[in-house]
Each structure stands twice: as structure tokens, then as C-alpha cells.
Amino acid sequence: MITFSQVTKRYRGGTEALKEISFTIETGELAILSGPSGAGKTTLLKLIAAIERPTQGSVLVHGQNVGKLTRGAVPYLRRNIGMVFQEGRLLFDRNVFENVILPLRIIGMPHKEAAKRVRAALDKVGLLHREKAQPVTLSGGEQQRLAIARAIVNRPAILIADEPTGNLDPEYAAQLMDMFAAFNQVGVTLVIATHDPGLAARAASRVLHLRDGVLQA
Amino acid sequence: MRSLIAQHRAAIVLTVNRMLATPFATLLTVLVIGIALSLPLCLYLVVDNLGRIAANAQGQPEISVFLKDNANAATQHDIEAKLKAHPEVKSYRFVPRDAALKTLSKNMGLTDAAAVLGKNPLPDAFVVTANNADPDALDQLRKDMQAWPGVQIAKLDSEWVRRLNAFLRLGKDGVLLLAVLLGFALAAVGFNTIRLQVLAQRDEVEVSRLLGATDAFIRRPYLYLGMLQGLLGGLGAWLIVASAFALINLRVAEIANLYNLNFLLQGLSWRDGLVVLGLAGALGWLGAYLAANQHLRGSGAAH
Numbered sequence: 001m002i003t004f005s006q007v008t009k010r011y012r013g014g015t016e017a018l019k020e021i022s023f024t025i026e027t028g029e030l031a032i033l034s035g036p037s038g039a040g041k042t043t044l045l046k047l048i049a050a051i052e053r054p055t056q057g058s059v060l061v062h063g064q065n066v067g068k069l070t071r072g073a074v075p076y077l078r079r080n081i082g083m084v085f086q087e088g089r090l091l092f093d094r095n096v097f098e099n100v101i102l103p104l105r106i107i108g109m110p111h112k113e114a115a116k117r118v119r120a121a122l123d124k125v126g127l128l129h130r131e132k133a134q135p136v137t138l139s140g141g142e143q144q145r146l147a148i149a150r151a152i153v154n155r156p157a158i159l160i161a162d163e164p165t166g167n168l169d170p171e172y173a174a175q176l177m178d179m180f181a182a183f184n185q186v187g188v189t190l191v192i193a194t195h196d197p198g199l200a201a202r203a204a205s206r207v208l209h210l211r212d213g214v215l216q217a
Numbered sequence: 218m219r220s221l222i223a224q225h226r227a228a229i230v231l232t233v234n235r236m237l238a239t240p241f242a243t244l245l246t247v248l249v250i251g252i253a254l255s256l257p258l259c260l261y262l263v264v265d266n267l268g269r270i271a272a273n274a275q276g277q278p279e280i281s282v283f284l285k286d287n288a289n290a291a292t293q294h295d296i297e298a299k300l301k302a303h304p305e306v307k308s309y310r311f312v313p314r315d316a317a318l319k320t321l322s323k324n325m326g327l328t329d330a331a332a333v334l335g336k337n338p339l340p341d342a343f344v345v346t347a348n349n350a351d352p353d354a355l356d357q358l359r360k361d362m363q364a365w366p367g368v369q370i371a372k373l374d375s376e377w378v379r380r381l382n383a384f385l386r387l388g389k390d391g392v393l394l395l396a397v398l399l400g401f402a403l404a405a406v407g408f409n410t411i412r413l414q415v416l417a418q419r420d421e422v423e424v425s426r427l428l429g430a431t432d433a434f435i436r437r438p439y440l441y442l443g444m445l446q447g448l449l450g451g452l453g454a455w456l457i458v459a460s461a462f463a464l465i466n467l468r469v470a471e472i473a474n475l476y477n478l479n480f481l482l483q484g485l486s487w488r489d490g491l492v493v494l495g496l497a498g499a500l501g502w503l504g505a506y507l508a509a510n511q512h513l514r515g516s517g518a519a520h
Binding site: 102 | 220221223224227420421423424425426427428429430431432434
């Protein structure tokens with residue numbers, strides 16, 4: 001469960017990205033965060049993962065006030081949240097397999113077990129046959145699926161994705177949304193930011209529409 | 218516990234692989250550390266060896282007791298009796314003024330010094346060897362003898378040893394100062410190389426943090442890298458010093474042979490070598506810790 005109460009985020013320099021936002025996303029929901037670029041979607045996702053902290057108000061994730069977490073506690077929050085970033089954030093100095101195993105290395109999982117999990121995650125996104133490939137050799141859609149595999153390999157309770165279909169053609173984008181819907185079927189809470197209204201209408205059980213940092217009714 | 222050991226092992230493997238991936242840069246860093254360390258080490262060993270020479274020379278300190286010009290045989294016997302009785306006196310020998318003049322003439326290459334000088338200017342003397350080589354005890358003995366009637370002056374022959382010791386203490390302070398300065402330099406070298414490493418891998422660092430890596434996890438391979446660089450640098454310094462002393466000892470042996478001495482410079486002992494290794498490793502670790510922490514605390518993106 002994710003709860004925002006009266007959350008305002010003001011960046012240094014005075015820009016207000018979010019203004020007194022309040023909402024709740026229940027466990028197991030698939031929520032779409034829609035709205036034009038600059039509406040504050042990315043900021044909202046960053047607040048969930050404690051990448052940014054709210055200026056005012058509170059952000060609760062599974063009952064934990066993530067805005068007040070100590071520096072040492074933040075990593076443990078993030079281990080429970082899978083993230084797919086707008087820019088992909090893949091590591092291009094290592095192959096597909098090594099990219100996906102990184103979250104498991106971080107939690108110190110023994111290699112044998114981790115390797116099994118990595119292959120399962122790659123299988124889910126349809127990249128199992130490319131585990132030895134270098135990320136640069138993958139297409140845009142494949143890179144995005146690789147990022148998703150890395151986000152789910154640790155079996156997080158929450159998955160957040162920022163414009164995951166941003167640079168993909170519509171057919172590919174639809175495939176990706178089906179994949180997200182499948183994760184949601186097995187109980188993962190999803191929050192997906194997108195500026196594509198078509199996608200928003202398609203899969204979501206819940207749509208949060210942002211405009212200029214304000215939640216629209 | 219097992220997973221922690223596995224994580225450390227993984228960090229070490231990663232570190233070694235990274236070092237091997239850039240062998241030239243690694244070699245240069247290790248060389249810089251090694252050379253920086255070998256300078257105070259060499260100086261330390263030079264001072265140490267001089268100290269050993271001084272200690273050897275100090276083994277038999279002698280006090281010359283010169284009798285007054287007008288001292289007669291009775292006074293001489295009197296003093297001899299006192300020397301026999303004194304508990305601090307180990308042995309003594311009497312040097313009559315004529316014998317002293319002869320030795321002087323011979324040493325200076327004069328055939329007959331007395332003929333030149335007109336009369337023998339030298340006094341009779343006792344050369345006394347003390348039981349105790351301690352400087353204070355020697356000085357006390359000298360003062361005792363100085364006070365005896367018929368003694369013109371009692372003189373400690375080992376005055377130069379004390380001066381040398383004073384210089385050696387100065388040298389030791391200098392070594393310490395140099396070692397501290399170069400220790401700072403070492404930590405700075407470690408700091409800088411690790412800082413560059415972290416910068417080169419900042420994508421990985423950033424992504425790891427977003428995926429839930431703790432600071433300790435991110436720091437770990439850099440700490441191993443810093444420590445390993447320090448250790449290798451220390452090993453390099455040890456090697457440099459050992460080869461330098463082996464080379465110098467060839468010449469020292471030659472010279473010692475000419476003077477009929479059996480003397481060789483003492484190189485770095487195992488104990489000192491291990492201390493150097495430990496210190497170098499610790500300083501490398503410290504530099505890495507500071508560099509990694511500076512990056513982790515400094516970059517604002519994801520804390």
C-alpha cells in the first residue's frame with residue numbers, strides 16, 4: 001500500500017513539482033500515472049523510492065514513512081521496490097546476465113540460486129536466449145525488457161516504471177503493458193507513469209491524472 | 218555469515234580483475250607508492266646502521282688520567298692503589314711520559330720530537346677502562362678521579378660517541394618526520410586513484426544505490442583496491458630497499474676488507490618489513506575509504 005498525504009515537493013530554486021497531493025494505491029493495484037511531460041510524474045515516483053524526499057506531507061510505503069527514513073534504511077526500502085527508469089540505466093560494461101544479477105549480488109544471494117532467478121526473470125521478459133549478449137547490441141524494446149527483468153529479479157512487492165514505453169512503437173508498447181498486467185496478476189503492485197493516454201485507458205485498474213503538479217479528479 | 222564471506226570474496230575477485238584489467242595504471246600506482254615508501258625506509262636503515270657502529274665503538278670507553286707535572290713516584294703509587302680499590306675500574310695501564318712522547322713522534326712521523334721541543338711536554342698518565350659503559354656512570358668515575366690529589370685532568374675519550382648519539386637522535390627524528398609526511402602522501406595517492414576509479418564507475422555506483430545497495434557494499438571493492446595497492450606498494454618498497462642494500466653491501470664488504478673489518482650493513486628485518494606492509498595497506502585502505510565516502514556523501518542524486 002502506498003499512501004500520499006498532502007505531499008508537496010519543492011525543488012531548490014523554488015519550482016513546485018507537486019502540490020498537496022493525496023491518494024492511496026492499494027496492494028495489488030495497477031495504477032497508471034498519466035499527464036503531460038513536466039506534470040510531476042517522475043517526481044512522484046522518486047518520492048516512493050526515497051530518491052527524493054517530500055518538502056511537506058508524508059509518503060507511506062507499507063506503513064513506513066519513507067520521507068523520514070535514515071540514510072542507512074533507504075537501501076532496504078529499495079530492495080522491495082523494483083524500478084524501471086526512463087533512461088533504462090543499464091550498465092553497458094557487462095552482458096545481459098550480469099546486468100540482471102546485480103540486485104541479487106547486492107542482497108548477497110549465493111550465486112547458484114541467483115543464477116536460477118536471473119534465468120527465470122529473463123525467461124519472463126523473453127530474453128533468455130540473449131543472456132550473453134552485450135546491452136548495446138539489443139534493440140530499444142529489448143533494452144527496456146532487460147531493465148524490467150532487472151527490476152523484477154528480486155521479486156519486489158512494488159514495481160514502479162517511468163515511461164517504460166517511451167521510445168517504443170505501439171505494438172511493442174502493447175506487449176510491454178501485457179507483461180506488466182501479468183506481473184499484476186501474481187500480486188505485484190504497479191505504478192506506471194506514462195504520457196500516452198491510450199495506454200492509460202487500456203490496462204489500468206486505476207488512473208491518477210497529474211497536471212502541473214496537481215492531482216486531477 | 219556465509220553470505221557476508223561470499224560478498225567479501227566477490228569483492229576481492231572483482232578488485233583483482235579490475236587491477237588486472239588496467240595493468241599499466243596499476244603498476245604505476247604501485248611504483249609511486251613503493252618509491253615514496255622506500256625513501257624514509259632507506260634513511261631509517263642508514264641511521265640504524267650508524268647507531269650500531271656507535272654502539273660497537275662505545276664497548277670499551279676509556280678515561281685518560283693525566284698526572285700533574287710535579288707528581289712523583291709516591292703520588293703515582295698512591296693513585297695506582299686507589300685505581301685498584303675503585304669498584305668501577307675494570308683495568309688500567311700506566312703510560313709514562315717518555316713512552317707517550319715516543320708514540321706521538323712515531324704517529325706524527327717525527328724522528329725525535331724531544332729534540333725539536335727542547336723538553337718533553339707530556340705528563341705521565343693512566344688509561345682506565347671502566348666496568349660500566351653508561352655515560353652517567355662514566356662521568357661519575359671521571360669526576361671521582363679528577364678529585365684525587367696529583368691528578369691534573371681526567372678526560373673521557375668517548376666524548377665523540379656521545380656527540381654521534383646526539384646526531385643519531387636528530388636523524389631518527391628526521392626519519393620520523395619524513396615518514397609521517399610520506400604517509401600523508403601515500404594516503405593522498407590512494408585517495409586520488411580511488412576517486413578516479415569511483416568516477417569512472419559512477420554509473421554502476423548510481424545504479425547499485427537505486428537497486429538497494431548499502432554504502433558498505435559499494436565501498437567494499439574500493440577498500441580492497443586501496444588496501445591491495447598499498448600492500449603491493451609496500452612490497453615494492455621492501456624489494457627496492459633490499460636490492461639497494463644488497464648492492465651497497467658489495468662495496469661495503471670491499472671497504473671493510475681494506476680496513477680488516479668484518480662489517481656489513483644490516484638490511485630491513487622481517488619484523489620491520491611486515492610493519493611496513495601493514496602500514497602501507499592501512500594507509501591505502503584509509504585513502505580509499507575517504508575517497509569512496511566523499512563520493513557517496515557528496516553526490517546528491519540518490520540519498
